[in-house]
Every structure is written in C-alpha cells, then in structure tokens.
Amino acid sequence: DAKTTQPNSMESNEEEPVHLPCNHSTISGTDYIHWYRQLPSQGPEYVIHGLTSNVNNRMASLAIAEDRKSSTLILHRATLRDAAVYYCILRGNTDKLIFGTGTRLQVFP
C-alpha cells in the first residue's frame, strides 16, 4: 500500500475553516483516498473518500490535486467536537486500511 504523509498536528479556532493536507506521491491510478478521524478513546469514524474528483458530504469536503499526489480535507467551520486525529489512507487492491500517524487537530474556542 502506498504511503501518505501528514503534519503531526494542526490548530484551528472554532468557526474557522480547517485545511488538513495529505501527500501521497506514490499513489497508484486505482487507489482511493480515504479519510477517517478518531476522537479520544473511541474507534475511528469515516469522514470521506474519493478517487479523482472533489467530493463533498455533510461532514467535510475532499479536494484532490489534479495529479492525485496530494489531497486536502476541508472542514468548513471547525467546532470543538472536530478535535481529533485525522488519518489520510490510500486504499488499493487489498482489503486493508493501513493507518499512518495522522494529524492531531486542536480546536480552540
């Protein structure tokens, strides 16, 4: 499975947009880009996923670079409940979801 690189941590203020970057320069043409987040002492939660086109859902937006070597998860208005570790994962032809170190997002009131 191709590797992703994310910043260890990011900070945001409440009500502000948050852009969480992810680099995946070795992505293959059939890898999907998945994002999950994990709140303290809980199992991960699905956020969004995409292949080539930008995606929107009720939780977030996913912007995928034209060359697919990077993507950005966008939280349009951060809330305190969005404080979590966010994981960017490439999902290819295996069943597996392999988690990297993720980005710890802190949200300040």
Added chain:
Amino acid sequence: GAVVSQHPSWVICKSGTSVKIECRSLDFQATTMFWYRQFPKQSLMLMATSNEGSKATYEQGVEKDKFLINHASLTLSTLTVTSAHPEDSSFYICSAVSGPRKNTEAFFGQGTRLTVV
C-alpha cells in the same frame, strides 16, 4: 451510517487467562472484518483480516495462536486473546466492510480497552 458494535467496552483480566472480544455489524452484512490494536499515543496497528467462513489472515509479527479470530457469520467476528499477559494490555478495535473494497467505507467499533493485571 452503519453501526458496528464491540463488546465489552473494557475488561480487566488476570494474567494467564483468556479474553474474548465480540464485534457485530448491526445493520449490514460484513464480508470482511479487521482487528486492530492501539497502544497509548500511537496509531492503529492492523493485526488481522477475517472473511466470513474462512481463516483469518494475520499481519507479520502477530501470533495467530495467541490472538484467535473467528468470523462465523456475516455479522459477527470474535477476537480471543489467549493466555493474556500485561504486555497485551491495549485498546483493541474492530472494523467491518461490505461490498467492493476500496470504494467502500469501513465502519469501526467503539473499541475494547483490555487491562491485564
């Protein structure tokens, strides 16, 4: 979204005993389930992949005789930690998927915190 229920949420056991953790998909049929372990301040580490009706596939370095996985139905997988020792204390998390794999979201249980004393 779909619900995956994990039981128990936490368990304390004595060293040398065995502990069984259940993972149920409540409203969908899970063709594949995954088991993860997570130590404090670390990421999730995949332990094994199980498909209904077949033997689990373990990741390198995971002892299959120590961590017994059974996936007897499309809605239930169990992880049994045999002869538990304090170093097995960890947060164990299951995940379930259905349908085409890479274009399918995975659903996670709430995790089981195991403490071996």
